[in-house]
Amino acid sequence: MLKNKSFTLITGRTIKQGMASVSGKKNEGYKKETAYVEISKEILKKYNLEEDEKIILESDSGQVEVRCKGAELSDKIVFMPYGKTANKLIGTDTGGTGMPNSKSKVVKIKRKEEKAN
Amino acid sequence: MTNVKEHKNITCTFCGALCDNIEVEVENNQIKKLRNVCAISRKKYEHALEDRTVPMINGQKSDYQSVITKAAEILKNSKNPLIYGLSSTTAEGQKNAVKLAELSGANIDSTSSVCHGPGTMAKQLVGMVTATLGEIKNRSDLMLFWGANPVEAHPNHSKRYSILAEGLFKKNRSEREIIAFDVRKTPTAKMADHYVELEPGKDFELLMALRLLINGKELNSEKDEIAGVKITEIKEIAEKLKNAKYGSIFYGMGLTMTGAKYMNTWAAMSLIRDLNSYGRFVMMPMRGHGNVAGSEITMAWQTGYPFAVNFSRAYPRYNPGEYTAVDLLANKEVDAAFIIASDPAANLPHQAAAFLKEIPTIVLDPHWNLTTDLADVIIPSAIKGITATGTVYRMDHVPLHLRSFLEDQWPDDAEAVSRIGELIENA
Numbered sequence: 001m002l003k004n005k006s007f008t009l010i011t012g013r014t015i016k017q018g019m020a021s022v023s024g025k026k027n028e029g030y031k032k033e034t035a036y037v038e039i040s041k042e043i044l045k046k047y048n049l050e051e052d053e054k055i056i057l058e059s060d061s062g063q064v065e066v067r068c069k070g071a072e073l074s075d076k077i078v079f080m081p082y083g084k085t086a087n088k089l090i091g092t093d094t095g096g097t098g099m100p101n102s103k104s105k106v107v108k109i110k111r112k113e114e115k116a117n
Numbered sequence: 118m119t120n121v122k123e124h125k126n127i128t129c130t131f132c133g134a135l136c137d138n139i140e141v142e143v144e145n146n147q148i149k150k151l152r153n154v155c156a157i158s159r160k161k162y163e164h165a166l167e168d169r170t171v172p173m174i175n176g177q178k179s180d181y182q183s184v185i186t187k188a189a190e191i192l193k194n195s196k197n198p199l200i201y202g203l204s205s206t207t208a209e210g211q212k213n214a215v216k217l218a219e220l221s222g223a224n225i226d227s228t229s230s231v232c233h234g235p236g237t238m239a240k241q242l243v244g245m246v247t248a249t250l251g252e253i254k255n256r257s258d259l260m261l262f263w264g265a266n267p268v269e270a271h272p273n274h275s276k277r278y279s280i281l282a283e284g285l286f287k288k289n290r291s292e293r294e295i296i297a298f299d300v301r302k303t304p305t306a307k308m309a310d311h312y313v314e315l316e317p318g319k320d321f322e323l324l325m326a327l328r329l330l331i332n333g334k335e336l337n338s339e340k341d342e343i344a345g346v347k348i349t350e351i352k353e354i355a356e357k358l359k360n361a362k363y364g365s366i367f368y369g370m371g372l373t374m375t376g377a378k379y380m381n382t383w384a385a386m387s388l389i390r391d392l393n394s395y396g397r398f399v400m401m402p403m404r405g406h407g408n409v410a411g412s413e414i415t416m417a418w419q420t421g422y423p424f425a426v427n428f429s430r431a432y433p434r435y436n437p438g439e440y441t442a443v444d445l446l447a448n449k450e451v452d453a454a455f456i457i458a459s460d461p462a463a464n465l466p467h468q469a470a471a472f473l474k475e476i477p478t479i480v481l482d483p484h485w486n487l488t489t490d491l492a493d494v495i496i497p498s499a500i501k502g503i504t505a506t507g508t509v510y511r512m513d514h515v516p517l518h519l520r521s522f523l524e525d526q527w528p529d530d531a532e533a534v535s536r537i538g539e540l541i542e543n544a
């Protein structure tokens with residue numbers, strides 16, 4: 001069951017996110033380049049998720065609705081370009097270092113219809 | 118008659134690589150041609166004069182002197198303000214911000230606390246053997262990229278300083294061996310000779326396993342692997358590290374943002390110390406923002422500490438986890454914020470950034486961003502390296518002087534911060 005599976009959320013830079021961030025933070029381009037999640041292609045197939053399907057990503061700090069993209073990734077992680085959307089999931093615990101868990105947050109994937117039910 | 122002017126050796130201030138070979142052709146205060154730019158800096162220059170901020174107070178247009186006066190008033194009336202950002206401004210702006218923090222009894226923190234700050238904490242524990250990018254380019258025969266993806270974050274880095282660079286003694290790609298350690302096969306990992314995929318959050322284990330081997334100890338593991346990497350592969354890597362004449366590790370947030378945070382970088386820095394018994398080995402953080410290295414240098418030179426400094430007792434106190442922006446905002450401990458050249462609404466955890474809506478927030482920035490949406494006071498400024506001069510520090514701590522080549526109507530960050538400080542000092 002997809003809802004029982006956990007992933008480590010890795011946030012990070014992408015070239016398009018970088019290009020969009022200097023082309024106007026309030027433009028649609030920046031929003032688009034920071035509001036998707038990359039998931040292993042095998043996971044997409046196994047759980048019957050479509051490329052570009054909107055899904056819900058949920059952590060103990062929040063949830064976001066994002067499009068999913070198949071990628072060459074291990075089935076333990078999902079990747080999001082860093083930005084406002086990913087930061088809804090990260091939480092504020094810094095473990096006394098000042099650094100939030102920007103590459104170590106546990107997330108779950110929900111189908112959109114699961115949210116409605 | 119057209120008035121075309123060519124400017125050579127312009128420094129791009131977007132990322133810590135600070136490429137200083139940009140060529141710009143300017144006509145009528147507009148950029149007409151760009152050379153030596155990367156995909157990101159091309160967009161940055163093309164967009165430089167668009168989306169510019171204007172003086173605003175509570176959503177209403179204002180004038181420059183009024184926003185400076187209002188900012189001084191907010192900081193003066195605040196009991197525990199936060200001054201945050203700093204990594205995209207000049208050393209001159211940073212220095213004035215430290216003075217302002219002292220005058221207003223503020224906390225002062227840079228974006229370093231959410232990027233390489235943990236690495237800096239490790240440096241304080243164990244020290245870091247490092248070098249200039251020039252030395253690495255000229256001499257390094259083994260380059261490791263650990264949790265770093267410069268192909269996407271510092272696009273010109275590989276051809277100017279590392280993988281593809283033409284060095285004095287190491288002339289090209291074939292004279293260097295590249296190993297990438299990561300949890301996903303990034304475009305940088307695809308350029309490497311060896312890609313080592315480790316389990317997320319297990320960098321510390323792999324680094325310590327390498328240290329054991331380097332120090333002549335045996336590895337034991339029931340599963341015959343550590344951090345998802347086979348023991349035989351770890352042994353092969355250890356041999357390569359020992360045999361390098363001049364090794365280098367470029368590390369990224371894959372080390373500083375994962376589970377063990379500063380202990381990951383502590384382990385990497387300790388490994389480098391061990392490796393210096395064999396050949397020369399150096400380490401370099403892949404600094405993200407253009408002058409984030411400068412923010413730590415300037416803060417350390419001014420206060421003794423690199424980030425997370427509190428001036429509430431009039432002398433500087435340092436405590437990451439307490440005086441760092443995420444903690445101060447999430448714990449709702451500050452009662453005003455002055456954001457300098459940064460966009461915490463986009464880059465900090467949502468619950469921390471959202472608190473900016475509840476307190477008076479001042480933003481000093483040349484461009485609209487997501488934080489200007491939450492700000493009570495907006496102060497426009499000139500653009501570093503385009504319409505403003507100043508000093509910035511590259512990721513290897515080499516200082517570079519910025520030249521401006523376009524005209525601007527707004528003063529630079531350093532002047533804005535200094536004017537606010539003067540109003541507080543003379544009140």
Ligand code: SF4
Nearest residue numbers: 129132135136155273
């Ligand atoms: S690599 Fe970094 S500093 Fe160099 S041109 Fe690109 S964005 Fe600017």
